[in-house]
Amino acid sequence: MSGAVFEPPLRNPKDIFISDQDCRSFMTNVILQARNLRKEFGGLVAVDDVSLDVAPGTVHSIIGPNGAGKTTLFNLLTGQYKPTRGQVFFKGQDITHVALHRRAHLGMGRSFQITNIFPNLTVLENVRLAAQALNRSQFNFFRRADSFKDLVTRAYEVIELVGLRELALSPATVLPHGGKRKLELAILLVADPELLLLDEPTAGMASEQVPELIKTIDTIRQKGNKTVILVEHNMNVVMNISHRITVMNLGKLLAEGSPAEISADKTVQNVYLGGLYGDAIEGTRHE
Amino acid sequence: MPVSWRRTLQSNWFHVLVLLFLVMFPHLVGWITGDSPLGVGGRPRGQSVFWQLIFIELFIFAILAMSYNLMFGFTGVISFGHALFFGMGGYILGLVLEKTGAASEVGLAAGVIIGIVVCGVLGLIIGVVSLRLRGVYFAIFTLAVAEMFAIYIGRWPVTNAEDGFVLSNLPAFLNPARDRLTYYYLVLILMIFTFLFIRRLINSPTGSVLLAIRENESRAQSIGYNTLIFKLLSITLAGMIAAGAGMLQVILTKKVGPEILTVSFTVDPLLMTIIGGVGTFSGPVIGASVLHLSERIFNREFIIGSMSINIGQNWSLILGIAFILVVMVFPQGIVGTWAKWRAGKKTTLE
Numbered sequence: 001m002s003g004a005v006f007e008p009p010l011r012n013p014k015d016i017f018i019s020d021q022d023c024r025s026f027m028t029n030v031i032l033q034a035r036n037l038r039k040e041f042g043g044l045v046a047v048d049d050v051s052l053d054v055a056p057g058t059v060h061s062i063i064g065p066n067g068a069g070k071t072t073l074f075n076l077l078t079g080q081y082k083p084t085r086g087q088v089f090f091k092g093q094d095i096t097h098v099a100l101h102r103r104a105h106l107g108m109g110r111s112f113q114i115t116n117i118f119p120n121l122t123v124l125e126n127v128r129l130a131a132q133a134l135n136r137s138q139f140n141f142f143r144r145a146d147s148f149k150d151l152v153t154r155a156y157e158v159i160e161l162v163g164l165r166e167l168a169l170s171p172a173t174v175l176p177h178g179g180k181r182k183l184e185l186a187i188l189l190v191a192d193p194e195l196l197l198l199d200e201p202t203a204g205m206a207s208e209q210v211p212e213l214i215k216t217i218d219t220i221r222q223k224g225n226k227t228v229i230l231v232e233h234n235m236n237v238v239m240n241i242s243h244r245i246t247v248m249n250l251g252k253l254l255a256e257g258s259p260a261e262i263s264a265d266k267t268v269q270n271v272y273l274g275g276l277y278g279d280a281i282e283g284t285r286h287e
Numbered sequence: 288m289p290v291s292w293r294r295t296l297q298s299n300w301f302h303v304l305v306l307l308f309l310v311m312f313p314h315l316v317g318w319i320t321g322d323s324p325l326g327v328g329g330r331p332r333g334q335s336v337f338w339q340l341i342f343i344e345l346f347i348f349a350i351l352a353m354s355y356n357l358m359f360g361f362t363g364v365i366s367f368g369h370a371l372f373f374g375m376g377g378y379i380l381g382l383v384l385e386k387t388g389a390a391s392e393v394g395l396a397a398g399v400i401i402g403i404v405v406c407g408v409l410g411l412i413i414g415v416v417s418l419r420l421r422g423v424y425f426a427i428f429t430l431a432v433a434e435m436f437a438i439y440i441g442r443w444p445v446t447n448a449e450d451g452f453v454l455s456n457l458p459a460f461l462n463p464a465r466d467r468l469t470y471y472y473l474v475l476i477l478m479i480f481t482f483l484f485i486r487r488l489i490n491s492p493t494g495s496v497l498l499a500i501r502e503n504e505s506r507a508q509s510i511g512y513n514t515l516i517f518k519l520l521s522i523t524l525a526g527m528i529a530a531g532a533g534m535l536q537v538i539l540t541k542k543v544g545p546e547i548l549t550v551s552f553t554v555d556p557l558l559m560t561i562i563g564g565v566g567t568f569s570g571p572v573i574g575a576s577v578l579h580l581s582e583r584i585f586n587r588e589f590i591i592g593s594m595s596i597n598i599g600q601n602w603s604l605i606l607g608i609a610f611i612l613v614v615m616v617f618p619q620g621i622v623g624t625w626a627k628w629r630a631g632k633k634t635t636l637e
Contacts, residue, residue, distance in 0.1 A: 078509075104511030112509075118502035129499050132492055133511035141493035148492065187510060 030089075031056040031195055031227050037076050037086035039069075046072040047083075048251040054229060054244075056194075059221060061230040061238035064248035065271060071113070073248065074199050074231045078110045079103055090195070105134060109193030113200045115180045119173040123164055123183055126172050127155040130187045158190040162216075178209060189220065195227045196220075202237055214241055235272065239263065247271070302569075309475055313339050313468055324468050331467055339471045340539075343463070345579045346478040347535045348559060352571030353481050354528035355556040360566035361489055362521040363501030365422065367553055368413070368429030369529055371436050374548030375409065376402045376530025378440065381543035384456045386445070391458045402534060403527045410526030414519040433553065441545035451544025454537060463539050474535055478572075481528055486568050488524070497521055501566070558606070562613050564620030573621050578606070 034052040038045065047069045054060045064070050075081040077088055079100050087096045090106060098106070118126050131151045132138050146152055159168050162182040167175060172183055181201070188196060201217065202210045218241045221228050232238045238245060238259075245262045247254040249271045255262060262268055296303065308315075313324035313335050322333025351373055358364045383389065383398035417428040442448050463470040488494045496517050499507040507514050533552075537543050555578070556571070563574025582602060589596045617624045 099513070100508045101511050101513045104509065110509055112506075116503065116506045116509075118499050118506065120502055121498060125495065125498075129495055129507070130510040132495065137492045138496055138512070139493060141488050141491040143492070144490050145492045145495045187506075191510065 029056060030054060031091060032077065032229065033089040034073075034077060035087045035089070037073065037088070038084050039072050039076055039081060040084045046251055047076060049086075050248070050251075050253050052077075052246060052253075052256075054195075054227060056227050057221075057225055058243035059218070059228045059230060059238075059241050061232055061242040061245045062248060063232050063235050063238060063245060064254070066233065067250075068248040069251040070231045070233075070248055071199065072251075074197065074229075077229065078108070078197055101133075104191060104193070107194040108197065109188045109191055109195070110197040111184055111188055111199055111201060113203050115177070115184060115204075117172045117180060117183055117187065120171055122169050123159060123172055123175070123186075124152070124155055124168045126183055127159055127186050127190050128152060131155050131158075131190045134191055155190060158186045161189070162186045177204060178206075181205065181213070185216070192224070193226070195229065197229045197231075199231050200233060201230070202232070202234070210237060217241065306479065309342070310472075312342065313471060326467075331465060336467050339467045340463075341579070341583050343467070343471055343474050343535075343539055345575055346474045347532050347539065348555065348579055349572040349575040350478050350481050350535070351529055351532040351552065352556040352559040352563070352575045353485055354525045354532065355553075356560045356565065356567075356571045357485055357488075357528070358521050358525040359557070360560060360570070361485075361494070361501060362497045362518060363504070364418075364518055364522060365426045366429040366522070367426045367550070368431075368433030369525070369556060370548055370550055370552035371429075371433035372406045372410065372526040372529035373533035373536070373552045374440075374545075375406050375436065376533030377537035377543050377547045378446065378533075379405055379530075380534045381452065381454055381537055382446070384454060385452060391456045394456055395458055395461070399531075399534060403530050406530035407523045407527045410523040411519060414522045418515060418518050418522070430550070430553075433548070434550070437545060437548035437550075440548060446543065449545060451542055451546075454541045454543065457538065457541070461538060464541065470539070474539075477531070477535065481531075482568065482572065489568070493517070493520070558610055560620075562610065562620055564622030564624070564626075567620070567622040567626070570620050570622040577621070582606075 030053045032052075032054040034050060037047055037050045037052075039047040050069075050073060052060075052062075052073075062070050062073060072081065076083050076086075079088075079095070079098065083096065087094055089095065090103075090108060093106070095103060095106065118129065121129070128145070128151055131154045132145075132148070135148075135151060137143075137148050137151070156165075156168065159165055162185050164175075164179060164182055164186065167179065172180065175183060185201075196217075198217070202213060205213065214237060217228060217230075220226065230238055230242070240259075242259055244256065245259055246256045247262060247265075247268050254271060255265050255268050257265070316322070316338045317324040317333075317335040320334035322335045324335040324339070326336050327333040351369070354372075355366075355369050358366055358369075379402035380395075380398035383401055384391070384394040387394060387397075389397060413429060413432055417425055420428055440446060446452060460466070460469065461473075489497065496507065496512055496514075497520075499512070500514050500517055504514050533547060536547060556575075559574035559578050560571045561574070562577060563572065564570025585605070586602050587597075613620065619627060
């Protein structure tokens, strides 16, 4: 990061007021920033005026009950949806209208809530393709793909890391669910993105596997000095690894702070305990 | 023999056998029936020459089906407008040969190059306009464009509307009515070249992206591929190869008419690809062989005792039933089912 000073354009009078917290995040060099994001689907406002600063090297979680707009917000950050209003900045660059595939080249990697792999290709090919995506060789149609040894080696390294070495030459479709989630992670990691956006990575997993995955995510972040944005339904999952937590409800930003601040927050407790989702906070009370 | 050569030969022994058979075929027929492959009594007659025609048609269909498979089987793009490229290739070659007044050799070279380039550009334009549409919408769009061309050219006075026109300006060496054996080998070589080109392409880094798009386009996008570019590449290459097949067809029949733009030149390669095996290298060739040969063999009157059955009249009906059976029982086609069966056998042995 060349230390470029980033100033978001002033959109409405509200922006003129900059809180202490905003000043801090400007100085610590924000890696991803959302500015007054709004997304409407017909008459429904799914995300309403949400702003977000993510500091580099941290785990920033977005939580909220069902229908809170977390996934819509996630899709706005990854570019799957275009916002009705507002902007998204990555390392100071306005990426609101940057095409999906360009974002991968900028250093953003995303996972999907549902398993999203290339089912009839081998595990190795799944990972090799992701490595090749950021390489010039994709426009070579005379040499054999597996003759680009560095890409194959790199793919094997990551496959080893997530523990799929024995299954490297099997079609991805034969993997068990947990194996597919691991492959998903390998596809994400092989491109070595600076920012990982994970959409409910624990979805559909047996609860005893969840701590292991959370630990893996944290190890990856620490080793590679990466930033992680984590969208979760289950509050319990994010409490231990997050540096900051954003809570959403009904499309709006409800609260933001450290895990301790969030678990002490009265309005957050009301949303989680008062609504249908009392179970979501249960785990935290035992700790 | 170097080791790499031996390995290539070992893994391709079946292809090499088929190739040897096809090279020998006119002579084999000639040897069995006693009719020379060059014709009988100085004229292109006899069993060998007759079977050469059937196999030339088969090779042209195989090239067309392979180009369709590049798009449909390897990239996952379903188009119902492939006849457009086939027909336009034939028309452009015919127009350059007959309407420009160029010498026959120059006209042939120019017609081939212009035809292939124009069809590539046509594919590019259709792709840019419509590839953002998904699945069935794209298919319907391509069908509409192809039909539009077919209807317009069927009424165009320059090409004699529905009658079409005859190719009379072909170079002397390219006259399938006189010297069919030369044309047989020419088309065979072009078919092999197409096969090798597509196999090389699909095994390359670019080809691996095409497969990724077929498997899961949104994922391919999110790991950083501009999938539109690769889909355009696929449709453009497929269009250019189909244009080449159309040119071979008009040289064979020495006639250009709106029938080469009809939807049957989309449906036939589609059926051939599905019956042979979608997304396999040899599937389209095998599908073309099975369909074309069975049509030629069964498309006639059978006399059993006092009863005569004319299958030819009901050929489309039989084809339809065969197609439904294949889709329901062997959706992976002949080659796909065979590969699956062999893989299954291997794993049970281990």
